[in-house]
Amino acid sequence: MLNRREFLRSCAAGIGLAALTPEESLERIISLNSATAGLSPEEVARDEDFWFQVRLAFTEDRNIINLNQGTIQPGLRLVQDAVRRHSEFSGNAGWHSMAILNKEIESCRRRLGNHLGCDPEELAICRGGSEAGQIVLLGLDLKRGDEVITTNQDYPRLISALRQREKREGIVLKMVKLPAPPVPLDQFYNLVVEQVTPRTRAILVCHLTHYTGQMAPVRRLAEFCRSKGIELVVDGAHGFMHFPFKLADLGCDYYTASLHKWTMAPPGNGMVRIPRDRIPKLWPLTPPWTDTPNDVRRFEDVGTRSPANRVAIAEALTFNEGIGIERKAARLRYLKDRWANRLKQYPQVKFYTSLDPAESCGLATFGIQGIDMAKLTEYLLDQHGIVVSHITHPDGLVDGIRIVVNVSLSVKEIDYFADVVEEVIKKGKIA
Numbered sequence: 295m296l297n298r299r300e301f302l303r304s305c306a307a308g309i310g311l312a313a314l315t316p317e318e319s320l321e322r323i324i325s326l327n328s329a330t331a332g333l334s335p336e337e338v339a340r341d342e343d344f345w346f347q348v349r350l351a352f353t354e355d356r357n358i359i360n361l362n363q364g365t366i367q368p369g370l371r372l373v374q375d376a377v378r379r380h381s382e383f384s385g386n387a388g389w390h391s392m393a394i395l396n397k398e399i400e401s402c403r404r405r406l407g408n409h410l411g412c413d414p415e416e417l418a419i420c421r422g423g424s425e426a427g428q429i430v431l432l433g434l435d436l437k438r439g440d441e442v443i444t445t446n447q448d449y450p451r452l453i454s455a456l457r458q459r460e461k462r463e464g465i466v467l468k469m470v471k472l473p474a475p476p477v478p479l480d481q482f483y484n485l486v487v488e489q490v491t492p493r494t495r496a497i498l499v500c501h502l503t504h505y506t507g508q509m510a511p512v513r514r515l516a517e518f519c520r521s522k523g524i525e526l527v528v529d530g531a532h533g534f535m536h537f538p539f540k541l542a543d544l545g546c547d548y549y550t551a552s553l554h555k556w557t558m559a560p561p562g563n564g565m566v567r568i569p570r571d572r573i574p575k576l577w578p579l580t581p582p583w584t585d586t587p588n589d590v591r592r593f594e595d596v597g598t599r600s601p602a603n604r605v606a607i608a609e610a611l612t613f614n615e616g617i618g619i620e621r622k623a624a625r626l627r628y629l630k631d632r633w634a635n636r637l638k639q640y641p642q643v644k645f646y647t648s649l650d651p652a653e654s655c656g657l658a659t660f661g662i663q664g665i666d667m668a669k670l671t672e673y674l675l676d677q678h679g680i681v682v683s684h685i686t687h688p689d690g691l692v693d694g695i696r697i698v699v700n701v702s703l704s705v706k707e708i709d710y711f712a713d714v715v716e717e718v719i720k721k722g723k724i725a
């Protein structure tokens with residue numbers, strides 16, 4: 295194994311930048327881990343040598359600075375190679391090979407359960423965060439007049455699922471109007487619980503919203519829901535593998551995740567935690583071939599599909615484990631603070647996200663007074679190769695740029711983005 299000095303020497307000799315095999319990329323991270331042993335996550339977060347090698351594990355086009363890592367984070371070579379390998383293997387003998395791979399999914403389930411801190415037999419692996427949420431929201435046994443509460447900052451596709459139940463089955467959907475910029479978490483909590491009535495059956499909140507990355511007071515809501523017998527569904531599309539936490543810290547019943555976001559698994563993966571006693575009570579979104587009411591796999595039977603991108607979840611988990619979730623979160627916060635601290639000194643800049651570390655991590659949204667944020671989004675891409683996401687809210691709550699960082703980014707890239715935006719702020723116009 296190379297230590298850090300040896301690795302840098304090998305770079306100088308011109309071999310370090312050669313394309314690395316997935317195994318080499320991981321080996322480099324692990325060897326650096328030993329070089330950084332004893333350092334706190336915050337110290338490692340500032341160590342560009344460490345993160346340089348992490349960057350080498352990605353296939354990203356470095357002519358583009360991708361600051362929109364919120365929809366999908368698919369650039370790990372290790373993962374892409376695994377998908378290719380498994381696809382080739384599953385082509386060997388059709389169903390025979392696919393059945394072999396299907397068994398390996400059980401190992402992913404076990405490891406995912408370990409990371410979330412739940413019994414793997416409570417985890418269904420599905421096709422994404424939307425499907426994970428729909429499995430619960432469309433599966434709950436609700437009657438006409440039963441109430442479900444969610445917020446105006448929840449994910450539109452999941453709000454649509456509830457709206458469909460409203461139209462089709464006569465449930466009542468109550469929308470909490472959350473402001474942006476965010477209110478203190480106690481106020482958030484009060485705004486939700488004051489909508490509760492004896493007919494309330496379920497509450498849906500985002501662990502972190504996709505609009506602003508703002509966290510919800512999940513623990514308090516979970517305690518409240520438990521005391522009232524209300525099901526709490528937490529949309530963790532932006533929570534899982536973003537920063538360290540376990541299910542026990544949240545205390546909620548249902549937790550959903552999108553695995554092609556912060557876990558960096560292949561596109562088309564998600565999961566949902568369903569408490570054991572609810573497994574037989576929830577209606578499967580896609581009724582299985584043979585129903586096994588107490589088996590969480592009853593929520594996974596969607597017909598024939600390739601196992602290749604599911605079993606490659608393993609490589610993504612291995613990569614995250616190689617870095618360590620504490621160090622990953624510290625790096626994401628470091629990169630977020632690096633641009634946000636520069637921009638927040640300007641009075642024209644408005645943050646839609648609390649920058650308190652207890653309320654956000656690598657995702658934050660800002661606007662600039664007097665600047666058209668849609669045009670700024672275009673300008674950043676066309677003139678500077680910087681990809682960002684223009685975020686607006688249907689109620690006009692947000693009109694800003696969402697920056698979502700990842701461990702594949704360098705401080706130079708973050709600084710370049712901050713330089714360009716600072717110039718726009720100082721000039722008071724784009725270009």
Ligand SMILES: Cc1ncc(COP(=O)(O)O)c(C=O)c1O
Binds near residue numbers: 422529563
């Ligand atoms: C908060 C939130 N929930 C759910 C989803 C849906 O996840 P997926 O795209 O994996 O279906 C997203 C995706 O962006 C999201 O941001």
